[in-house]
Amino acid sequence: MASDVSTDQSSRQPFDVTVAARDSDTVLKAVGRIVESFDRIARKWSAVTGWAPSVAADTLERARLDWSASLARTLALWVAEGVDEGPPDAQGRLILPWANLGALVEGAVRWIAAVNAEDYFADDAGCQ
Numbered sequence: 001m002a003s004d005v006s007t008d009q010s011s012r013q014p015f016d017v018t019v020a021a022r023d024s025d026t027v028l029k030a031v032g033r034i035v036e037s038f039d040r041i042a043r044k045w046s047a048v049t050g051w052a053p054s055v056a057a058d059t060l061e062r063a064r065l066d067w068s069a070s071l072a073r074t075l076a077l078w079v080a081e082g083v084d085e086g087p088p089d090a091q092g093r094l095i096l097p098w099a100n101l102g103a104l105v106e107g108a109v110r111w112i113a114a115v116n117a118e119d120y121f122a123d124d125a126g127c128q
Contacts (some may be wrong), residue, residue: 001056011063022064028079031076033071033080034072035075036070038065038069038071038073038104038107038108041065041069042065042112045115046065046095048116049061053117053118055114056115059114059117060115063111063114064107065107067084067107068104071103071104071107072098074100075100075104078096078100
């Protein structure tokens, strides 16, 4: 079976670091909004025992929303530091921001799932 995806590493275009430098103000504004969102989520949803359903409270406690808020603040490091294509750790410097974003997405999904789990399980059509 032929694949349309090229596996030839030499055909890949290098990451254009000038785009990040040119748009760093826009990126920093987006990072600020992400930080504000995770801070709001952590403040409201970190201590829900007593008023939220027990399943949601347990899930949210394990989700460590405080860690997500802290991790969101580190996004600015990746914008400020930038990526230099020269050093041998350039690929690692690209992987770490993506891992950071991945962890934040996972935290957001856990929050959404925990907050909506009881409604989802109560809906017969949703569970099928």
